[in-house]
Amino acid sequence: MLSVRDLAVTFRTRRGDVPAVCGVGFDLAPGETLGIVGESGSGKSVTSYALMRILDAGGEIRSGAMTWNGTDLRNAREAAMRKIRGGEISMIFQNPRAALNPIRKVGRQIEDVLRQHGRATDRDAMGKAIAALEAVRIRNGAERYHAYPFELSGGMCQRIVIAIALACEPKLVIADEPTTGLDITTQKAVMDLMRDLIRARGMSSIVITHDLGLAAEYCDRLCVMKDGEIVETGPSAALFARPSHAYTRKLVDATPRPGVGVRDLLPAEARTPLPVHEPKAKKLLEVVDLVKTYAGKSGPVHAVEGVSFSIREGESVGLVGESGCGKSTTSAMLVRLLDPTSGAIVFENEDMAAIPADRFARDPRRGRIQMVFQDATDSLNPRHTAADAIAEPLRRIAGLRGKALDARIDELADLTGLPGHLLRRFPHQLSGGQKARVGIARAIALEPRFLVLDEPTAALDVSIQATVLNLLADLRARLGMTYLFVSHDLAVVRLLCDRVIVMQSGRIVEEGAADAVLEAPTHPYTRALVEAAPKPPRSEVVLRAVG
Amino acid sequence: MAGAGHPVLWRIVQTIPVLIGVVVVSFVLTRALPGDPAVYFAGAMATPESIAEVRAALGLDQPLVHQFFRYCAALLQGDLGRSVSTGQPVVEDLATRLPASLELTLCALVLSCAVAIPLGILAAVRQGGPIDHLCRILVTAGVSLPTFFTGIVLIYVFYYLLGWAPSPLGRLDFVYLEPPRVTGFLLVDTLLVGDIETFFGAARQLILPSVTLALFTLAPIARMTRAAMLSALSADYVRTARAAGLAPRTVLLTYALRNALLPVVTTLGMVFSFVLGANVLVEKVFAWPGIGSYAVEALVASDYAAVQGFVLAMAVLFVLLNLVIDLAYALIDPRIGFSAK
The missing domain is CATH 3.40.50.300 (P-loop containing nucleotide triphosphate hydrolases)
Known part of the structure; x- marks a missing residue:
């Protein structure tokens, strides 16, 4: 035809x-x-x-x-x-x-x-x-x-x-x-x-x-x-x-598909053994009854309605839900870009919610909680080079200058796999994957304890997504960071996270070990999410990797 | 409370503080200007006594606050004071001068839009083509020639050499009888009494000054139309429309142009305000009894009442203009609604 x-x-x-x-x-x-x-x-x-x-x-x-x-x-x-x-x-x-x-x-x-x-x-x-x-x-x-x-x-x-x-x-x-x-x-x-x-x-x-x-x-x-x-x-x-x-x-x-690990996403020759990653028993973050209400045109809008959960040190937790479920609002409150209406954010035994968001930028604890933003392109200043972007938190918060600053930028570029000659480029001269690396380098510049990743791979091609996810897995092991991985994609979350929290209309509807939630969801909403994900046919590559 | 007229009324109410601000600022600024009207009006042969006499007659010997309250009290009764240079009440002066300027400006803008918008559309559709270049040349020429120069050239060619245009001496040749004043717009007033002959007489007087002003305003309108059309034409919905097989005419007018109109309307509002304030030169060249020349003369003479009246009239006009533009937005784009907040 x-x-x-x-x-x-x-x-x-x-x-x-x-x-x-x-x-x-x-x-x-x-x-x-x-x-x-x-x-x-x-x-x-x-x-x-x-x-x-x-x-x-x-x-x-x-x-x-x-x-x-x-x-x-x-x-x-x-x-x-x-x-x-x-x-x-x-x-x-x-x-x-x-x-x-x-x-x-x-x-x-x-x-x-x-x-x-x-x-x-x-x-x-x-x-x-x-x-x-x-x-x-x-x-x-x-x-x-x-x-x-x-x-x-x-x-x-x-x-x-x-x-x-x-x-x-x-x-x-x-x-x-x-x-x-x-x-x-x-x-x-x-x-x-x-x-x-x-x-x-x-x-x-x-x-x-x-x-x-x-x-x-x-x-x-x-x-x-x-x-x-x-x-x-x-x-x-x-x-x-x-x-x-x-x-x-x-x-x-x-x-990403059922039954494979994060390393299996890479081409066979790049599958180095995954570094060990053991969450500790100590609680790093505890969120208690967090509420965010916006004043809307037709009455108040309840974006987050009483969310409570805790994250252990070194743990990676996935926050999953569809647009409008309140996951981005929750993560913005955790990184202290947004003030909660009520509730507590206890980080290393201190209540972070007590400090207003607009003053948190000058707080010494700013460096300990960082974020990788959703759109690598939109979250970089188009008139700043990659090096400028990475230098920003080092200059402002760590107070690094001159040679020490340059050395640290090189070190970070190395850590995130960004070739040194790209550091002088502007965002429009970088590919999507390279921009993602700049965003990650900027977020880990101050060696944060806790990193919030807001859909870090949503705008990337699958092969780039595979390398970025692996980079994140390596960095977690090397720097001992704790992740909150915000995403709508269960298949991606499962690859990186120990535990999953599922949100719907501002509330947590299900919470549990990643594999358990994905394989045997108990809440109807989680079941709908799991079922809606496209199911690629099993490939022999997978079978070989599993068996 | 949710009546259709309510949001518009609310907009008008919101403008009251602006107008009060304008009254205060125009009053203070005119007083702050150098030049003493008493000395000016007492004449060259004045003695200190005669100057003091004139000052007392003008009320300028009173304290400033006192003068301001007297001015405000008069204002509330619709009295803008009396112009010392024309000897007429300022309201009377404005009522004859303002329509003359408005008629000229509106004619110029209609003419300008009639040329600039199609030109901008064509330039965008045939980007890089001959029409695009022609548009660029015309627009650059129009904006780079000062209006008094274009005006004089037009008079020289069309009145002096060719004799097609009437003598550039105001709004109406003396052979016509001026129609009774209803709106102050000659084109409207003549039609109201059915005097077609005078209508054409007034229209002929209007042509050259309108063309002069229109040439000057072509540039922003054509450029904005072109830019807005270019971005609209590369939008996803235009591709959807093309992929659905819609005729080029529908794609261009219903899909692209309506979306491109918003920035054009914004520009139109801006052009209107600066032209109304800046057409003094055109008014001088064509002996047009407009508000621009009136204001300049009043300013030179330190004619307080006239200057304040002019500023106030302009402020009211701009407030109304902004209201009209907001209404036009709401008509074009359903996303912009009037909220009563």
Whole structure:
């Protein structure tokens, strides 16, 4: 039905032409679901934009052929392409809230597509748009028709994006990272919904994702892309079980899955023995009945409602929950960036909650509690070099200057595996993994006792995530740090943590040893979280590692 | 309490402290200016006695606080005092001068938007193309030529050489009868009495000064439209719209332009305020009886009442302008609602 041969796309930039896709080819049969998997910059999204001929400015199809049911997509006239886009082939995008026009009612946005393709007239457009909303399992379609995207949740927005894509009953749907930025239970709901609709209507689909596990669960066949080329193609289960290309093997290895340790994520040759990590019996931190209430427009908002737990010295605890569950608020209070409404934070037998957050920066204990922030890019000053970023806490709190400062920065760079020549670079000149290392180096600069990691790998590719997680495991053993690992991803938390705390709507719903909670969750919410995680097929690599 | 008019009313109430501040500051500042109005009005042949006489007549021999309260009391009754240089009540002066300036400024802005917004859109759509370059040249030329220069060139070409434009002598040629004043806007007043001939007469007088001002204001509006359109066109929702096969026209107007309008409206508000304050030169060149030249003359003469009246009128105008812009925001973007807080 769709056939792509030798597709090559280049982008014109000021520094000359940059190839994004070179020689990609695949076929798609009616009713088939194809997964295109690759890390950022592999050219997977560009391939789909080229198919729809909606490449950004500067992008150009250099060579190759794309045939859709006998139509030459590469040379079709723009008017013909407009009929195909949305009518025969449509797309679902990542980041659903941004993918919708922020100032147009969602119902109107669906109507726009229906009218464009002659599926609706002025008289019946509204009814058909409401029907399209109800088809993606949105209740009260008539009411939601009048909503603006900012009034809807991320999952709801993604349903609208799906409704727009499916409104005109296309034959092929291309989903570009359809669940990035969504919670794990929402991700499952959206993916299941998409799969059901696509099956029910007998459509073909292409799922583009960086998540090998997700692709393997939902796709019949996978293409693995690297640097603009397809390195391997095959049925999902077989490709996962017996990856033949070295890169596929690396991706499979790096995908967190049940039954593997943090070292197993690395390529076989890098699997050094994991340093021993023994939590002590002494309590380092005790949180007693912590409450945070914000004043909202319509009454108080209870972000955290009486949370109590304790962390032993040298222990790693995972704080898990979906967005809005209060885990970030809790961690911000623990690192004393936010004042609790009530409750105590007893750290090394002193109540930290007694010191206001805005004065804690000048407190001598500031250096003992540090944080690694979620987005490595946003948490670095774009006008400070890597060395400046690492030097900041050393200068301000430790008072280091001159040679001593430089020596300590070099030492930290060494410790976090950041090559010395990168220290003089600015954040935009560093890769995601390198920026993560800078963030970690900055946080451990003062040798904190307690480190809060707020989704430190959420924005990273899986292979980078694997190395960063291993780095964190090594540092913990070397520096004897205690971790609070905040994440929405149970599979990642399990790799690093001894114990897991699960939060829902500002309360702790379950707490226990990491493996126990993951394998036999007792609370229904934890069970939902565990079940929603994509389950990659077992690979032989894993079996070998386990057995 | 949740009536539709309530948030707007609340906005207006919020402006009262601003206006009180303006009254106080304008009063103090005019007193602080160098120059003694009594000496100025007593004339070149004045003796100390005649100066003292004039000072007493103007009420300037009273203590400052006393003068301020007298001014405020009069203000509350709608009396802005009497201008010593024109001999008219300031309210009367403003009522004739302000509409003249507003009419000119509004015409210039409408003209400017009509050119600048389409130009900005085209420049963004064909980024790096000939229209983009043309836009850049026109805009740079417009903003780098001083208004009095463009004004004089336009008069030279269109009035002196070609004879297409009427003589640049104010709002209406003397052959027309001025319509009864209702709004003060000649274009509106002439239509109200159905005097089409005078309407065109007034419109012809307006063309050259409006073009002069419009050229000057093209730059910020066109540049902002272009920048806002560029960012809107590269937004995710535009890609969604394109991927859904929507016609280029719909993508451009319904999806990109409406989102790009917010910064354009902001710029428009800023341009309006600086043009209204800065069109003195255009008013001088075209002998336009506007508020800019009135204010400058009053300032030179230390005509306290007139200067204060002018400042106050401008303050009220800007407060209203900001209100209109806020309302426009709320109309364009549903995310911005009026909250009564």
